[in-house]
Amino acid sequence: MPTLRPSRPQDAERVIDLWRRAVDATHGFLDAGDRQAIEADVRACLPQAPLVLAVDAQDVPLAFMWIAEGHLEALFVDPDHHGRGLGRRLLKHALRGHPRLSTDVNAQNPQARAFYARMGFEETGRSPVDGQGRPYPLVHLRHAPAPRADAAGDGAGDDGRREADVRWMRHALALAERAQREFDEIPVGAVLVAADGQVLGEGWNLNIAQHDPSAHAEIVALREAGARRGNHRLSGCTLYVTLEPCAMCAMALVHARVARVVYAASDPKTGACGSVFDLLGDPRHNHRVAIDGGLLAQEAGLRLRNYFRAKRGRPLLPDGA
């Protein structure tokens, strides 16, 4: 049974070799010159990319995927291991953290299009050329999660819940902005909302201001909520946070019995809701926290990137970058 793990720098050559063989098996429509140019691009970016690998018992990569900002940039399976459900396994893992995952497939790749259709992706548009302007039409896809019963049971349905999610995430983004503006802290904001819509706690990163390594936005919000409720259990609550929770915060959510976490940007370095660790999905816990990742991810991610760019004296990225 292959296991999933994040990539390491020493995986680069093996991953590129896997990519090369997979592309030669499935992308016969590429012109030879373009094929070389694409390989050069891949050699330049794949070694730095935070990949998720499916590896065998000898730690040899059999398949890999790359997700950035809720978008599946790449998913390739070793052609010698096709048909064993590896692509499906990786994609299901991705969808746990990114239920609205998007991706692009070459219009001339019917197997890939059929695979994503089976996995619940819907076409959202087309481009006549690929991302580098080469003449390979793309089909843009987005995963459409199957409708599910509204957890709050208030009859609002998915649309109502989505509206509430966006509203609370905007609130969390405003808190993140305060972290940066008023405290010069990393802009991450969090708000904990009870099932009846009442705010129980909110906060932003205060590590520097409070000399407290545990003062992540999520912990600040959970502490306030516990004090307000007079209870360390926060059952039925939803946490909205602008960055995928780390391992510490993910475990605090499990301990507090929080029902659901909605996060904006994913964190390929320390994210514990599927990006690096998958603590909330681990069946060994006796409490499961539902995850919805990627809501307003671009906005939250841009704010974080610009915070770090400003720290390094680099020019800020404009909206939509």
Ligand SMILES: [Zn+2]
């Ligand atoms: Zn954290």
